[in-house]
Amino acid sequence: MISALALRSKGHWGYSADFLEACRAELTYDAEECESGRMWVAEFEGADIVGFTLITGAPPTGELAALFVDPLAIGTGCGKMLLQHALSQATSRGYARLTLDADPGAEPFYLHFGATRTGSSPSASIPGRLLPQLTFSLPSPS
Numbered sequence: 001m002i003s004a005l006a007l008r009s010k011g012h013w014g015y016s017a018d019f020l021e022a023c024r025a026e027l028t029y030d031a032e033e034c035e036s037g038r039m040w041v042a043e044f045e046g047a048d049i050v051g052f053t054l055i056t057g058a059p060p061t062g063e064l065a066a067l068f069v070d071p072l073a074i075g076t077g078c079g080k081m082l083l084q085h086a087l088s089q090a091t092s093r094g095y096a097r098l099t100l101d102a103d104p105g106a107e108p109f110y111l112h113f114g115a116t117r118t119g120s121s122p123s124a125s126i127p128g129r130l131l132p133q134l135t136f137s138l139p140s141p142s
Contacts, residue, residue: 002041002052003028009051009068013105023125029054029066039066040085042078051078053086059094064136067100083113091138098138101131110134 006027011020033039033054042051051069055062064086069079090098101121102110111117115134123129 001049002034002039005049005052005070006066006068008071009074010103012071012074013103019126026125040082040089042069042073042082044073051082053082055086055090055093055095055098057095060096062090062095062098064090064098064100067106079109080113083110087113087136087138090136091141094141096138096140098136100134100136102134104132107132107134110136 003024006029007020007024010023010027015023029039036054038056039052039054041049044050049070050073052066053064054066056065057063064083067079067082067086069082087098099118100110100115101123102115107117111134113136115136117132118135119133120130121133123131
């Protein structure tokens with residue numbers, strides 16, 4: 001269910017079926033990741049999962065390894081809520097920074113919420129493709 005949502009979300013950017021198939025392994029999440037306590041989901045009226053985030057790594061620097069929203073929920077504030085929750089959780093867990101390799105289409109979203117572009121990173125799925133590498137600097141926990 002989570003992995004299928006990630007693929008639907010990735011498809012929002014208009015990628016071909018072949019491109020999405022090349023990304024399938026990278027966008028597959030196992031039970032251990034889902035039950036890690038580092039993945040958070042957004043549900044619609046307590047039933048359907050409409051988005052999720054995943055933080056990996058150990059403080060002080062971690063990775064926002066996933067933030068995906070179902071295409072039907074894009075534009076509803078779900079992504080903002082998920083991102084703010086993930087950043088809040090990371091701060092409370094002692095992270096000073098979260099990095100991420102963003103989909104180029106999603107880069108403006110992350111920049112709007114305070115990320116800075118720190119470079120580029122090779123795609124794990126598509127040889128030769130570079131992704132924007134972004135960093136969130138987090139406040140000290142209060």
